[in-house]
Amino acid sequence: MEGTAKKEIIKVLRESILKIEGFKSVTNEMDQPDCMLNDMASAFPYGRFPTGAIHEFISPTAACATSANGFIAGLLSALMANGLPCLWISTKRSLFPAGLKYYGIEPHQVIFIDVKKNKDALWVMEQGLKCNAVAVVVAELNEVSFSESQRLQLAVEQSRVTGFLHRKRPHKENTLACVSRWKIRPKKSYIIDDLPGVGFPMWEVQLEKIRNGKPGKWVFGWRDKQFVSIPLTPLQKIPVLKMEQYG
Template identity: 45%
Template sequence: MLTKKADKFSQLRNDILIRQGLKKAAGTVSMDMELGAINDSFPDGCFPLSAVHEFCCVSAEDKTVTTGFIARLLSSLMKRGGITLWLSPARMLFPPAFTTFGIEPDKIIFINLSREKDLCWMMEEALKCEGLAAVVSEIRNLDFTASRRLQLAVEQSKVTGLVIRQTTWLNTTASVSRWKITNLPSQTPEGLPGMGFPRWNVELLKIRNGRPGSWQLEWNQNGFREIPKEQLPAHELQREAS
């Protein structure tokens, strides 16, 4: 009896997610994005594919950190095959650096468009192309109407859209999630001189049908790992406690 009730609740939850636009792309049910504890915040415990995700940053430094986190997501999305389209006003990326995350630079097509209007139009059209693994676009201003058009496009094509917004003004959008990625001081092994692995403070500010949260992560050659509390800077511990 309990098993039947659990199955009914599970089916009801899946139906609700589908009606709200969180549809799983065919063949991606078991895809592991290797995000560890972050997965617990997602609906159905899985990073929403066929959706538009918004990444907000204020400074150029935060934008650089955000780009690294997105590259990690792309490395999983592109395992299914296909290429990524990266749209921006002016390319500031160093393509060979993507190999750090297991991405071949020639699998990413960069297109530079100076006008915001053109960026939004190009992203919408690109998201309709089923052969793409993902579309990344650097757009400062994204209103609700434009974001809704992007979300409708991915629900048809099953492509995942990632929007990077360097702005201090956050308005309401139709994006499934909103993230904020900032830098944390690295730590070398056993106090050795030099630079350690990149460390990020990852904040999930909004997630449809999920639970927002924050995590402190380190990226190394084996993927993400959560940073132990005793290794966090004092100001981060204070922020976590507040």
């Protein structure tokens, strides 16, 4: 009984700390977007992708940046399911808007804002995060300071809007006040049952840090407008029977 009581006390304390840090327990799953990253559930607080928070993505190369944009688009398809638009800010935008349709996002649902300087991108992002008329705000830039990231995190704690900071080829990987840090790397696309074509996209997803969670590495693909979990071993072909559960 004593062991059970201690576990219960620890559970209550952990939940109290999470609430102080802005994480809320999922009382109604219908109100919490399902980002389809089920195999990563144990990595997240309360077993769900943290919304109403700032997530940092770091891309050291152009190829990684393209892959990260694809992965982010997959997350957006779930976060925008409520019908609210996305604000996408860039200093050097390379995203092809029509390509978002592959992820179930209509290009007109995304408001693109192109600026020249990092400070302008950060200002627009902060203003966007304060507006609960949008579901997500994405900013592509290079350098972000800790104090600047603090301002962004404070903004979402009021509006509960989710923000993605995509840092493309930053000079240094300095610590930020973000809830998580991700690195997305491209992997060889997978094909099913020897079908012709380039196959489905696949990413190596490294969660370098996650507040009150468990970092780790996973491999995901994209098929039928949803993430598909794939074993960590290199794969070229995925049998049809293994994929039917996702069809």
